[in-house]
Amino acid sequence: MTTPAPRSDDDGETGGALAGLAWALRRDLKLAFRTRSELAVQLLFYAIVVTLFPLATTPERTLLSTMGPGVLWVAALLASLLSLPRIFALDQADGTLEQMALSPWPLPAIVSGKILAHWLTTGLPVVVLAPLAALQYGLDGIAIGVLVAGLALGTPILSLLGAIGAALTLGVRGAGGLVALLVLPLYVPVLIFGAGAVDAVRAGIAVDANLSLLGAGLIVAALGSPFAAAAAVRIALD
Amino acid sequence: MNEFFAMGGYGWYVWMSYGACAVAVVAEVVALRARHRRAFADAKAAGVEPAPERMETAR
Amino acid sequence: MATNWYHYASPVTFYPLAGRLAPWFAAIAALLAAAGLWIGFGLAPTDATQGEAYRIIYIHVPTAWMAMFVYLVMAFWSALALAFNTRLSAMMAQALAPTGALMAALALWTGAFWGRPTWGTYWAWDARMTSTLILLFLYLGVIALRSAIDDPRRADRACAVLTLVGAVNVPIIYFSVRWWNTLHQGASVSLTAAPKMASLMLSGMLVMSFAAWAWCIAAALWRVRAIILERERGSAWVATLPGMGRSAGVPGQGPKGLRSPPPSRCATRVSD
Numbered sequence: 001m002t003t004p005a006p007r008s009d010d011d012g013e014t015g016g017a018l019a020g021l022a023w024a025l026r027r028d029l030k031l032a033f034r035t036r037s038e039l040a041v042q043l044l045f046y047a048i049v050v051t052l053f054p055l056a057t058t059p060e061r062t063l064l065s066t067m068g069p070g071v072l073w074v075a076a077l078l079a080s081l082l083s084l085p086r087i088f089a090l091d092q093a094d095g096t097l098e099q100m101a102l103s104p105w106p107l108p109a110i111v112s113g114k115i116l117a118h119w120l121t122t123g124l125p126v127v128v129l130a131p132l133a134a135l136q137y138g139l140d141g142i143a144i145g146v147l148v149a150g151l152a153l154g155t156p157i158l159s160l161l162g163a164i165g166a167a168l169t170l171g172v173r174g175a176g177g178l179v180a181l182l183v184l185p186l187y188v189p190v191l192i193f194g195a196g197a198v199d200a201v202r203a204g205i206a207v208d209a210n211l212s213l214l215g216a217g218l219i220v221a222a223l224g225s226p227f228a229a230a231a232a233v234r235i236a237l238d
Numbered sequence: 239m240n241e242f243f244a245m246g247g248y249g250w251y252v253w254m255s256y257g258a259c260a261v262a263v264v265a266e267v268v269a270l271r272a273r274h275r276r277a278f279a280d281a282k283a284a285g286v287e288p289a290p291e292r293m294e295t296a297r
Numbered sequence: 298m299a300t301n302w303y304h305y306a307s308p309v310t311f312y313p314l315a316g317r318l319a320p321w322f323a324a325i326a327a328l329l330a331a332a333g334l335w336i337g338f339g340l341a342p343t344d345a346t347q348g349e350a351y352r353i354i355y356i357h358v359p360t361a362w363m364a365m366f367v368y369l370v371m372a373f374w375s376a377l378a379l380a381f382n383t384r385l386s387a388m389m390a391q392a393l394a395p396t397g398a399l400m401a402a403l404a405l406w407t408g409a410f411w412g413r414p415t416w417g418t419y420w421a422w423d424a425r426m427t428s429t430l431i432l433l434f435l436y437l438g439v440i441a442l443r444s445a446i447d448d449p450r451r452a453d454r455a456c457a458v459l460t461l462v463g464a465v466n467v468p469i470i471y472f473s474v475r476w477w478n479t480l481h482q483g484a485s486v487s488l489t490a491a492p493k494m495a496s497l498m499l500s501g502m503l504v505m506s507f508a509a510w511a512w513c514i515a516a517a518l519w520r521v522r523a524i525i526l527e528r529e530r531g532s533a534w535v536a537t538l539p540g541m542g543r544s545a546g547v548p549g550q551g552p553k554g555l556r557s558p559p560p561s562r563c564a565t566r567v568s569d
Contacts, residue, residue: 247349248348248349251353251410252350252352255353255356255357255407255411256353256356258407259356259360259403266395266399266516270516270519270520273520273523274519277524277526277527277530278526280530281526281535281538282541282542284530286531
Protein backbone atom coordinates (compact mmCIF):
# COMPACT_ATOMS: atom_id res chain seq x y z
CA MET A 1 0.00 0.00 0.00
CA THR A 2 1.32 3.40 -0.87
CA THR A 3 1.43 5.71 2.08
CA PRO A 4 0.03 9.20 1.57
CA ALA A 5 2.69 11.53 0.33
CA PRO A 6 3.09 14.59 2.52
CA ARG A 7 1.95 17.80 0.97
CA SER A 8 4.85 18.98 -1.15
CA ASP A 9 3.99 22.53 -2.11
CA ASP A 10 2.18 25.01 0.09
CA ASP A 11 -1.35 24.57 -1.25
CA GLY A 12 -4.32 25.93 0.65
CA GLU A 13 -6.81 24.09 2.83
CA THR A 14 -9.14 23.21 -0.06
CA GLY A 15 -6.24 22.15 -2.25
CA GLY A 16 -5.09 19.77 0.48
CA ALA A 17 -8.61 18.46 0.95
CA LEU A 18 -9.04 17.81 -2.78
CA ALA A 19 -5.65 16.14 -3.00
CA GLY A 20 -6.55 13.88 -0.09
CA LEU A 21 -9.89 13.01 -1.65
CA ALA A 22 -8.30 12.25 -5.02
CA TRP A 23 -5.55 10.17 -3.45
CA ALA A 24 -8.02 8.06 -1.41
CA LEU A 25 -10.32 7.68 -4.42
CA ARG A 26 -7.52 6.47 -6.71
CA ARG A 27 -6.14 4.11 -4.10
CA ASP A 28 -9.50 2.51 -3.24
CA LEU A 29 -10.43 2.15 -6.89
CA LYS A 30 -7.13 0.43 -7.59
CA LEU A 31 -7.69 -1.93 -4.65
CA ALA A 32 -11.26 -2.59 -5.77
CA PHE A 33 -10.05 -3.45 -9.26
CA ARG A 34 -7.67 -6.02 -7.78
CA THR A 35 -10.53 -7.67 -5.86
CA ARG A 36 -13.11 -7.35 -8.64
CA SER A 37 -14.39 -10.89 -8.17
CA GLU A 38 -15.64 -9.80 -4.74
CA LEU A 39 -17.49 -6.92 -6.36
CA ALA A 40 -19.04 -9.31 -8.88
CA VAL A 41 -20.27 -11.47 -6.00
CA GLN A 42 -22.01 -8.46 -4.44
CA LEU A 43 -23.68 -7.61 -7.72
CA LEU A 44 -24.82 -11.22 -8.06
CA PHE A 45 -26.28 -10.95 -4.56
CA TYR A 46 -28.43 -8.08 -5.81
CA ALA A 47 -29.53 -10.06 -8.88
CA ILE A 48 -30.40 -13.13 -6.81
CA VAL A 49 -32.39 -11.23 -4.16
CA VAL A 50 -34.39 -9.59 -6.92
CA THR A 51 -35.03 -13.00 -8.50
CA LEU A 52 -36.25 -14.54 -5.24
CA PHE A 53 -39.28 -12.29 -4.76
CA PRO A 54 -41.34 -13.47 -7.75
CA LEU A 55 -40.56 -17.08 -6.73
CA ALA A 56 -41.78 -16.35 -3.19
CA THR A 57 -44.97 -14.62 -4.33
CA THR A 58 -46.33 -14.86 -7.85
CA PRO A 59 -45.18 -14.41 -11.46
CA GLU A 60 -48.35 -12.46 -12.17
CA ARG A 61 -47.38 -9.25 -13.97
CA THR A 62 -49.69 -6.66 -12.41
CA LEU A 63 -48.71 -7.65 -8.87
CA LEU A 64 -45.03 -7.79 -9.81
CA SER A 65 -45.10 -4.34 -11.33
CA THR A 66 -46.72 -3.05 -8.12
CA MET A 67 -44.08 -4.65 -5.89
CA GLY A 68 -41.21 -4.08 -8.30
CA PRO A 69 -39.98 -0.62 -7.25
CA GLY A 70 -40.03 -1.56 -3.57
CA VAL A 71 -38.27 -4.87 -4.12
CA LEU A 72 -35.57 -3.32 -6.31
CA TRP A 73 -34.95 -0.62 -3.71
CA VAL A 74 -34.84 -3.01 -0.75
CA ALA A 75 -32.39 -5.18 -2.69
CA ALA A 76 -30.25 -2.09 -3.34
CA LEU A 77 -30.28 -1.31 0.41
CA LEU A 78 -29.20 -4.85 1.25
CA ALA A 79 -26.47 -4.87 -1.40
CA SER A 80 -25.13 -1.58 -0.04
CA LEU A 81 -25.23 -2.98 3.50
CA LEU A 82 -23.37 -6.11 2.44
CA SER A 83 -20.52 -4.10 0.94
CA LEU A 84 -20.06 -1.62 3.83
CA PRO A 85 -17.13 -3.49 5.46
CA ARG A 86 -15.13 -2.76 2.28
CA ILE A 87 -14.87 0.93 3.20
CA PHE A 88 -12.75 0.74 6.35
CA ALA A 89 -12.37 -2.78 7.76
CA LEU A 90 -9.47 -4.01 5.59
CA ASP A 91 -7.58 -0.75 6.00
CA GLN A 92 -7.99 -0.95 9.74
CA ALA A 93 -6.80 -4.57 9.78
CA ASP A 94 -3.49 -3.78 8.03
CA GLY A 95 -2.92 -0.48 9.82
CA THR A 96 -3.36 1.73 6.75
CA LEU A 97 -6.30 3.51 8.35
CA GLU A 98 -4.08 4.70 11.19
CA GLN A 99 -1.60 6.05 8.64
CA MET A 100 -4.44 7.92 6.94
CA ALA A 101 -5.57 9.48 10.22
CA LEU A 102 -1.99 10.69 10.75
CA SER A 103 -1.54 12.05 7.24
CA PRO A 104 -1.39 15.82 6.64
CA TRP A 105 -4.57 15.69 4.57
CA PRO A 106 -7.80 16.27 6.48
CA LEU A 107 -9.37 12.95 7.44
CA PRO A 108 -12.90 13.93 6.26
CA ALA A 109 -11.45 14.46 2.77
CA ILE A 110 -9.82 11.03 2.74
CA VAL A 111 -13.04 9.51 4.05
CA SER A 112 -14.98 11.30 1.27
CA GLY A 113 -12.66 9.76 -1.31
CA LYS A 114 -13.19 6.31 0.17
CA ILE A 115 -16.97 6.81 0.19
CA LEU A 116 -16.92 7.96 -3.43
CA ALA A 117 -14.86 4.92 -4.39
CA HIS A 118 -17.30 2.71 -2.51
CA TRP A 119 -20.22 4.16 -4.44
CA LEU A 120 -18.45 3.86 -7.80
CA THR A 121 -17.64 0.20 -7.15
CA THR A 122 -20.83 -0.98 -5.43
CA GLY A 123 -23.59 1.60 -5.95
CA LEU A 124 -23.05 2.46 -9.59
CA PRO A 125 -23.11 -1.20 -10.76
CA VAL A 126 -26.50 -1.57 -9.04
CA VAL A 127 -27.77 1.54 -10.85
CA VAL A 128 -26.58 0.07 -14.15
CA LEU A 129 -28.05 -3.36 -13.47
CA ALA A 130 -31.41 -2.03 -12.23
CA PRO A 131 -33.05 -1.59 -15.69
CA LEU A 132 -32.53 -5.29 -16.42
CA ALA A 133 -34.05 -6.24 -13.06
CA ALA A 134 -36.90 -3.79 -13.66
CA LEU A 135 -37.73 -5.57 -16.93
CA GLN A 136 -38.18 -8.79 -14.93
CA TYR A 137 -40.83 -6.95 -12.94
CA GLY A 138 -42.66 -5.64 -15.98
CA LEU A 139 -41.95 -1.95 -15.42
CA ASP A 140 -42.35 0.22 -18.51
CA GLY A 141 -39.84 2.61 -20.03
CA ILE A 142 -40.59 5.77 -18.12
CA ALA A 143 -40.86 3.95 -14.78
CA ILE A 144 -37.45 2.40 -15.45
CA GLY A 145 -36.05 5.85 -16.18
CA VAL A 146 -37.37 7.21 -12.87
CA LEU A 147 -36.09 4.15 -11.03
CA VAL A 148 -32.60 4.63 -12.42
CA ALA A 149 -32.67 8.37 -11.67
CA GLY A 150 -33.78 7.67 -8.10
CA LEU A 151 -31.11 5.01 -7.61
CA ALA A 152 -28.46 7.33 -9.06
CA LEU A 153 -29.40 9.97 -6.47
CA GLY A 154 -30.14 7.57 -3.62
CA THR A 155 -27.35 4.99 -3.65
CA PRO A 156 -24.66 7.64 -2.89
CA ILE A 157 -26.68 8.54 0.22
CA LEU A 158 -26.60 4.87 1.19
CA SER A 159 -22.80 4.85 0.90
CA LEU A 160 -22.51 8.12 2.85
CA LEU A 161 -24.74 7.04 5.74
CA GLY A 162 -23.37 3.52 5.67
CA ALA A 163 -19.82 4.82 6.09
CA ILE A 164 -20.80 6.23 9.51
CA GLY A 165 -22.16 2.87 10.60
CA ALA A 166 -19.14 1.04 9.17
CA ALA A 167 -16.75 3.36 11.03
CA LEU A 168 -18.66 3.08 14.32
CA THR A 169 -18.55 -0.73 14.25
CA LEU A 170 -14.87 -1.03 13.29
CA GLY A 171 -13.33 -3.94 15.18
CA VAL A 172 -16.45 -4.39 17.29
CA ARG A 173 -17.95 -7.73 18.32
CA GLY A 174 -20.60 -8.93 15.85
CA ALA A 175 -20.04 -5.95 13.58
CA GLY A 176 -21.90 -7.49 10.63
CA GLY A 177 -25.28 -7.73 12.31
CA LEU A 178 -24.77 -4.57 14.33
CA VAL A 179 -24.11 -2.39 11.30
CA ALA A 180 -27.43 -3.50 9.84
CA LEU A 181 -29.25 -2.46 13.02
CA LEU A 182 -27.50 0.92 13.05
CA VAL A 183 -27.78 1.78 9.38
CA LEU A 184 -31.07 0.38 8.09
CA PRO A 185 -33.32 2.74 10.13
CA LEU A 186 -31.32 5.65 8.71
CA TYR A 187 -31.93 4.33 5.18
CA VAL A 188 -35.72 4.61 5.58
CA PRO A 189 -36.18 8.09 4.02
CA VAL A 190 -34.07 7.12 1.00
CA LEU A 191 -36.17 4.01 0.50
CA ILE A 192 -39.42 5.96 0.80
CA PHE A 193 -38.50 8.74 -1.61
CA GLY A 194 -36.76 6.42 -4.07
CA ALA A 195 -39.48 3.80 -4.31
CA GLY A 196 -42.10 6.54 -3.97
CA ALA A 197 -40.82 8.22 -7.13
CA VAL A 198 -41.44 5.09 -9.20
CA ASP A 199 -44.85 4.61 -7.55
CA ALA A 200 -45.71 8.20 -8.37
CA VAL A 201 -44.86 7.90 -12.06
CA ARG A 202 -46.82 4.68 -12.28
CA ALA A 203 -49.81 6.43 -10.68
CA GLY A 204 -49.42 9.37 -13.05
CA ILE A 205 -48.35 11.87 -10.37
CA ALA A 206 -45.42 14.24 -10.82
CA VAL A 207 -42.15 12.70 -9.65
CA ASP A 208 -40.03 15.83 -9.33
CA ALA A 209 -40.86 16.29 -5.61
CA ASN A 210 -39.52 12.83 -4.74
CA LEU A 211 -36.41 13.25 -6.86
CA SER A 212 -35.76 16.78 -5.52
CA LEU A 213 -35.99 15.48 -1.95
CA LEU A 214 -33.51 12.72 -2.81
CA GLY A 215 -31.21 15.35 -4.33
CA ALA A 216 -31.50 17.54 -1.22
CA GLY A 217 -30.79 14.50 0.93
CA LEU A 218 -27.72 13.74 -1.15
CA ILE A 219 -26.36 17.26 -0.67
CA VAL A 220 -26.98 17.23 3.08
CA ALA A 221 -25.50 13.75 3.47
CA ALA A 222 -22.46 14.65 1.34
CA LEU A 223 -21.79 17.73 3.47
CA GLY A 224 -22.37 16.10 6.84
CA SER A 225 -21.56 12.44 6.86
CA PRO A 226 -17.84 12.57 5.92
CA PHE A 227 -17.27 14.56 9.12
CA ALA A 228 -19.34 12.16 11.24
CA ALA A 229 -17.60 9.16 9.64
CA ALA A 230 -14.18 10.75 10.18
CA ALA A 231 -15.04 11.39 13.84
CA ALA A 232 -16.15 7.76 14.16
CA VAL A 233 -12.89 6.56 12.56
CA ARG A 234 -10.86 8.57 15.08
CA ILE A 235 -12.93 7.10 17.93
CA ALA A 236 -12.32 3.59 16.60
CA LEU A 237 -8.57 4.19 16.28
CA ASP A 238 -8.10 5.54 19.82
CA MET B 239 -67.21 -2.34 40.15
CA ASN B 240 -67.68 -4.97 37.48
CA GLU B 241 -69.01 -2.28 35.23
CA PHE B 242 -65.82 -0.30 35.78
CA PHE B 243 -63.61 -3.24 34.79
CA ALA B 244 -65.79 -4.03 31.79
CA MET B 245 -65.06 -0.53 30.39
CA GLY B 246 -68.18 -0.60 28.28
CA GLY B 247 -67.02 -3.74 26.47
CA TYR B 248 -63.50 -2.41 25.89
CA GLY B 249 -62.02 -3.90 29.07
CA TRP B 250 -59.58 -6.16 27.21
CA TYR B 251 -57.99 -3.27 25.31
CA VAL B 252 -57.91 -0.81 28.20
CA TRP B 253 -56.53 -3.24 30.77
CA MET B 254 -54.03 -4.80 28.38
CA SER B 255 -52.63 -1.30 27.82
CA TYR B 256 -52.49 -0.27 31.46
CA GLY B 257 -51.43 -3.74 32.56
CA ALA B 258 -48.46 -3.71 30.20
CA CYS B 259 -47.39 -0.32 31.52
CA ALA B 260 -47.69 -1.47 35.12
CA VAL B 261 -45.66 -4.60 34.34
CA ALA B 262 -43.06 -2.48 32.53
CA VAL B 263 -42.67 -0.07 35.45
CA VAL B 264 -42.37 -2.90 37.97
CA ALA B 265 -39.89 -4.71 35.71
CA GLU B 266 -37.80 -1.57 35.39
CA VAL B 267 -37.76 -1.12 39.17
CA VAL B 268 -36.69 -4.74 39.66
CA ALA B 269 -34.03 -4.46 36.95
CA LEU B 270 -32.67 -1.18 38.34
CA ARG B 271 -32.54 -2.62 41.86
CA ALA B 272 -30.73 -5.71 40.66
CA ARG B 273 -28.28 -3.68 38.58
CA HIS B 274 -27.48 -1.26 41.38
CA ARG B 275 -27.12 -4.06 43.91
CA ARG B 276 -24.80 -5.99 41.60
CA ALA B 277 -22.75 -2.88 40.87
CA PHE B 278 -22.51 -2.15 44.60
CA ALA B 279 -21.43 -5.69 45.41
CA ASP B 280 -18.86 -5.71 42.59
CA ALA B 281 -17.47 -2.38 43.76
CA LYS B 282 -17.25 -3.72 47.30
CA ALA B 283 -15.40 -6.80 46.10
CA ALA B 284 -13.03 -4.72 43.98
CA GLY B 285 -11.94 -2.48 46.84
CA VAL B 286 -9.41 0.19 45.88
CA GLU B 287 -7.31 -0.45 42.81
CA PRO B 288 -4.17 1.55 42.25
CA ALA B 289 -5.54 3.29 39.17
CA PRO B 290 -4.77 6.99 39.33
CA GLU B 291 -6.58 7.83 36.08
CA ARG B 292 -9.85 6.82 37.69
CA MET B 293 -9.52 9.71 40.06
CA GLU B 294 -9.79 12.31 37.33
CA THR B 295 -12.94 14.36 37.54
CA ALA B 296 -15.34 14.89 34.71
CA ARG B 297 -13.75 17.92 33.18
CA MET C 298 -24.73 29.08 40.62
CA ALA C 299 -22.27 28.19 37.90
CA THR C 300 -19.83 26.75 40.38
CA ASN C 301 -22.60 24.55 41.70
CA TRP C 302 -23.19 23.03 38.28
CA TYR C 303 -19.52 22.27 37.80
CA HIS C 304 -19.47 20.82 41.28
CA TYR C 305 -22.13 18.28 40.29
CA ALA C 306 -20.54 17.54 36.92
CA SER C 307 -18.34 14.92 38.56
CA PRO C 308 -19.57 11.39 39.24
CA VAL C 309 -18.16 11.66 42.77
CA THR C 310 -20.60 14.41 43.72
CA PHE C 311 -23.40 13.39 41.38
CA TYR C 312 -23.74 9.87 42.78
CA PRO C 313 -25.09 10.98 46.18
CA LEU C 314 -27.09 13.81 44.58
CA ALA C 315 -28.83 11.36 42.23
CA GLY C 316 -29.50 9.12 45.21
CA ARG C 317 -31.23 11.98 47.03
CA LEU C 318 -33.22 13.18 44.00
CA ALA C 319 -34.41 9.89 42.51
CA PRO C 320 -36.83 8.94 45.34
CA TRP C 321 -38.43 12.37 45.12
CA PHE C 322 -38.99 12.07 41.38
CA ALA C 323 -40.35 8.55 41.86
CA ALA C 324 -42.73 9.83 44.54
CA ILE C 325 -43.83 12.73 42.31
CA ALA C 326 -44.40 10.26 39.47
CA ALA C 327 -46.53 8.03 41.72
CA LEU C 328 -48.61 10.95 43.02
CA LEU C 329 -49.15 12.45 39.58
CA ALA C 330 -50.04 9.05 38.12
CA ALA C 331 -52.60 8.52 40.87
CA ALA C 332 -54.07 11.98 40.26
CA GLY C 333 -54.04 11.54 36.48
CA LEU C 334 -55.74 8.15 36.66
CA TRP C 335 -58.35 9.57 39.02
CA ILE C 336 -59.10 12.41 36.60
CA GLY C 337 -58.99 10.08 33.59
CA PHE C 338 -61.08 7.24 34.97
CA GLY C 339 -63.10 8.90 37.71
CA LEU C 340 -63.97 12.36 36.47
CA ALA C 341 -63.59 12.49 32.70
CA PRO C 342 -66.74 11.53 30.78
CA THR C 343 -67.06 8.72 28.26
CA ASP C 344 -66.06 9.72 24.74
CA ALA C 345 -69.04 10.08 22.42
CA THR C 346 -67.52 8.25 19.44
CA GLN C 347 -64.93 5.92 20.94
CA GLY C 348 -66.71 4.88 24.13
CA GLU C 349 -64.50 3.81 27.02
CA ALA C 350 -61.70 2.69 24.71
CA TYR C 351 -60.46 6.28 24.43
CA ARG C 352 -59.18 6.05 28.03
CA ILE C 353 -56.04 4.44 26.61
CA ILE C 354 -54.85 7.91 25.57
CA TYR C 355 -53.99 8.66 29.20
CA ILE C 356 -51.14 6.18 28.88
CA HIS C 357 -50.56 6.12 25.12
CA VAL C 358 -49.94 9.82 24.52
CA PRO C 359 -47.58 10.31 27.51
CA THR C 360 -45.43 7.31 26.52
CA ALA C 361 -45.33 8.45 22.89
CA TRP C 362 -44.27 11.96 23.93
CA MET C 363 -41.62 10.64 26.29
CA ALA C 364 -40.27 8.26 23.63
CA MET C 365 -39.47 11.29 21.47
CA PHE C 366 -38.47 13.62 24.28
CA VAL C 367 -36.06 11.18 25.92
CA TYR C 368 -34.26 10.82 22.57
CA LEU C 369 -33.84 14.61 22.43
CA VAL C 370 -32.45 14.69 25.97
CA MET C 371 -30.14 11.80 25.08
CA ALA C 372 -28.90 13.74 22.06
CA PHE C 373 -28.32 16.78 24.30
CA TRP C 374 -26.15 14.79 26.72
CA SER C 375 -24.35 13.14 23.80
CA ALA C 376 -23.52 16.52 22.30
CA LEU C 377 -22.16 17.69 25.67
CA ALA C 378 -20.16 14.48 26.00
CA LEU C 379 -18.55 14.96 22.58
CA ALA C 380 -17.99 18.70 22.91
CA PHE C 381 -16.52 18.78 26.41
CA ASN C 382 -15.44 15.16 26.80
CA THR C 383 -17.35 14.90 30.07
CA ARG C 384 -17.84 11.45 31.51
CA LEU C 385 -21.02 12.20 33.40
CA SER C 386 -22.96 13.44 30.36
CA ALA C 387 -22.07 10.25 28.48
CA MET C 388 -23.25 8.25 31.48
CA MET C 389 -26.53 10.19 31.48
CA ALA C 390 -27.03 9.40 27.78
CA GLN C 391 -26.30 5.75 28.54
CA ALA C 392 -28.77 5.77 31.42
CA LEU C 393 -31.56 7.28 29.34
CA ALA C 394 -31.44 4.82 26.41
CA PRO C 395 -33.21 1.82 28.04
CA THR C 396 -35.95 4.03 29.51
CA GLY C 397 -36.49 5.71 26.14
CA ALA C 398 -36.67 2.34 24.41
CA LEU C 399 -39.19 1.18 27.01
CA MET C 400 -41.32 4.28 26.40
CA ALA C 401 -41.26 3.69 22.64
CA ALA C 402 -42.22 0.03 23.12
CA LEU C 403 -45.07 1.00 25.45
CA ALA C 404 -46.29 3.64 23.03
CA LEU C 405 -46.43 1.01 20.28
CA TRP C 406 -48.10 -1.56 22.52
CA THR C 407 -50.79 0.81 23.84
CA GLY C 408 -51.23 2.22 20.34
CA ALA C 409 -51.98 -1.28 19.09
CA PHE C 410 -54.57 -1.83 21.81
CA TRP C 411 -56.12 1.51 21.06
CA GLY C 412 -56.11 0.90 17.32
CA ARG C 413 -57.94 -2.40 17.52
CA PRO C 414 -61.27 -1.04 18.87
CA THR C 415 -61.08 2.30 17.04
CA TRP C 416 -59.62 1.33 13.65
CA GLY C 417 -60.42 -2.38 13.73
CA THR C 418 -56.77 -3.42 13.52
CA TYR C 419 -53.88 -3.86 15.95
CA TRP C 420 -51.35 -2.46 13.56
CA ALA C 421 -51.92 0.19 10.92
CA TRP C 422 -49.11 1.71 8.88
CA ASP C 423 -49.97 5.05 10.36
CA ALA C 424 -47.26 7.71 10.07
CA ARG C 425 -46.87 8.12 13.82
CA MET C 426 -46.82 4.43 14.66
CA THR C 427 -44.34 3.69 11.88
CA SER C 428 -41.97 6.46 12.93
CA THR C 429 -42.23 5.38 16.58
CA LEU C 430 -41.24 1.88 15.48
CA ILE C 431 -38.19 3.28 13.68
CA LEU C 432 -37.39 5.36 16.77
CA LEU C 433 -37.45 2.15 18.80
CA PHE C 434 -34.95 0.64 16.33
CA LEU C 435 -32.71 3.69 16.80
CA TYR C 436 -32.79 3.22 20.59
CA LEU C 437 -32.01 -0.47 20.24
CA GLY C 438 -29.15 0.37 17.88
CA VAL C 439 -27.57 2.69 20.46
CA ILE C 440 -27.98 0.07 23.20
CA ALA C 441 -26.55 -2.68 20.99
CA LEU C 442 -23.56 -0.56 19.98
CA ARG C 443 -22.89 0.22 23.64
CA SER C 444 -22.92 -3.43 24.63
CA ALA C 445 -20.70 -4.43 21.69
CA ILE C 446 -17.81 -2.15 22.70
CA ASP C 447 -15.78 -3.16 25.73
CA ASP C 448 -13.89 0.07 26.34
CA PRO C 449 -16.41 2.40 28.05
CA ARG C 450 -14.72 5.59 26.84
CA ARG C 451 -14.83 4.46 23.23
CA ALA C 452 -18.42 3.29 23.69
CA ASP C 453 -19.35 6.72 25.10
CA ARG C 454 -18.08 8.58 22.07
CA ALA C 455 -19.28 6.06 19.47
CA CYS C 456 -22.77 6.07 20.97
CA ALA C 457 -22.74 9.87 21.14
CA VAL C 458 -21.94 10.10 17.40
CA LEU C 459 -24.64 7.55 16.60
CA THR C 460 -27.21 9.33 18.79
CA LEU C 461 -26.51 12.67 17.12
CA VAL C 462 -26.70 11.20 13.62
CA GLY C 463 -29.99 9.62 14.67
CA ALA C 464 -31.25 12.93 16.10
CA VAL C 465 -30.59 14.66 12.79
CA ASN C 466 -32.45 11.85 11.06
CA VAL C 467 -35.50 11.61 13.33
CA PRO C 468 -37.30 14.64 11.80
CA ILE C 469 -36.38 13.48 8.29
CA ILE C 470 -37.68 9.99 9.02
CA TYR C 471 -40.89 11.40 10.48
CA PHE C 472 -41.38 13.65 7.45
CA SER C 473 -40.66 10.86 4.98
CA VAL C 474 -43.02 8.44 6.71
CA ARG C 475 -45.81 11.04 6.66
CA TRP C 476 -45.09 11.67 2.98
CA TRP C 477 -45.30 7.97 2.24
CA ASN C 478 -48.48 7.73 4.30
CA THR C 479 -50.28 10.45 2.36
CA LEU C 480 -49.18 8.93 -0.94
CA HIS C 481 -50.85 5.64 0.03
CA GLN C 482 -53.91 7.16 1.65
CA GLY C 483 -56.22 4.36 0.47
CA ALA C 484 -56.13 1.97 3.42
CA SER C 485 -54.96 4.25 6.19
CA VAL C 486 -56.98 5.86 8.93
CA SER C 487 -56.74 9.22 10.59
CA LEU C 488 -55.51 9.32 14.15
CA THR C 489 -56.61 12.91 14.67
CA ALA C 490 -60.22 11.84 14.93
CA ALA C 491 -61.10 13.79 18.07
CA PRO C 492 -62.14 17.27 16.93
CA LYS C 493 -61.96 18.94 20.29
CA MET C 494 -61.05 17.29 23.53
CA ALA C 495 -62.98 17.94 26.72
CA SER C 496 -60.87 19.91 29.18
CA LEU C 497 -61.01 17.12 31.78
CA MET C 498 -59.66 14.64 29.25
CA LEU C 499 -56.89 17.05 28.30
CA SER C 500 -55.92 17.76 31.90
CA GLY C 501 -55.86 14.05 32.71
CA MET C 502 -53.55 13.49 29.77
CA LEU C 503 -51.25 16.35 30.80
CA VAL C 504 -51.04 15.14 34.40
CA MET C 505 -50.20 11.65 33.18
CA SER C 506 -47.56 13.15 30.88
CA PHE C 507 -45.87 14.87 33.82
CA ALA C 508 -46.03 11.58 35.71
CA ALA C 509 -44.26 9.84 32.83
CA TRP C 510 -41.72 12.65 32.77
CA ALA C 511 -40.97 12.34 36.47
CA TRP C 512 -40.74 8.58 36.12
CA CYS C 513 -38.20 8.82 33.29
CA ILE C 514 -36.06 11.18 35.40
CA ALA C 515 -36.24 8.87 38.42
CA ALA C 516 -35.36 5.78 36.37
CA ALA C 517 -32.48 7.56 34.61
CA LEU C 518 -31.07 8.81 37.92
CA TRP C 519 -31.17 5.34 39.44
CA ARG C 520 -29.61 3.82 36.36
CA VAL C 521 -26.87 6.43 36.29
CA ARG C 522 -26.03 5.53 39.91
CA ALA C 523 -25.54 1.92 38.92
CA ILE C 524 -23.51 2.96 35.87
CA ILE C 525 -21.28 5.21 38.01
CA LEU C 526 -20.61 2.33 40.40
CA GLU C 527 -19.89 -0.05 37.51
CA ARG C 528 -17.46 2.35 35.88
CA GLU C 529 -15.83 3.87 38.96
CA ARG C 530 -15.39 0.62 40.83
CA GLY C 531 -11.96 0.39 42.35
CA SER C 532 -11.62 4.11 42.85
CA ALA C 533 -10.99 5.49 46.31
CA TRP C 534 -14.23 7.43 46.68
CA VAL C 535 -16.40 4.42 45.86
CA ALA C 536 -14.62 2.41 48.54
CA THR C 537 -15.60 4.98 51.16
CA LEU C 538 -19.32 4.90 50.36
CA PRO C 539 -21.50 3.76 53.28
CA GLY C 540 -22.02 0.02 53.12
CA MET C 541 -18.68 -0.65 51.46
CA GLY C 542 -17.33 -1.84 54.78
CA ARG C 543 -14.62 0.79 55.04
CA SER C 544 -14.35 3.76 57.32
CA ALA C 545 -14.95 7.00 55.53
CA GLY C 546 -11.56 8.51 54.82
CA VAL C 547 -12.89 11.40 52.77
CA PRO C 548 -15.40 13.36 54.80
CA GLY C 549 -18.45 14.84 53.19
CA GLN C 550 -18.44 12.61 50.14
CA GLY C 551 -20.78 9.93 51.30
CA PRO C 552 -24.47 10.50 50.62
CA LYS C 553 -25.95 12.09 53.70
CA GLY C 554 -28.56 10.09 55.52
CA LEU C 555 -28.22 7.18 53.12
CA ARG C 556 -28.59 3.95 55.04
CA SER C 557 -26.95 0.93 53.53
CA PRO C 558 -27.55 -0.80 51.29
CA PRO C 559 -28.95 1.88 48.94
CA PRO C 560 -30.91 -0.48 46.63
CA SER C 561 -33.47 -1.31 49.30
CA ARG C 562 -34.06 2.39 49.84
CA CYS C 563 -34.79 2.75 46.14
CA ALA C 564 -37.36 0.01 46.24
CA THR C 565 -39.26 1.21 49.29
CA ARG C 566 -39.52 4.71 47.96
CA VAL C 567 -40.51 3.67 44.46
CA SER C 568 -43.18 1.19 45.42
CA ASP C 569 -45.25 3.55 47.54
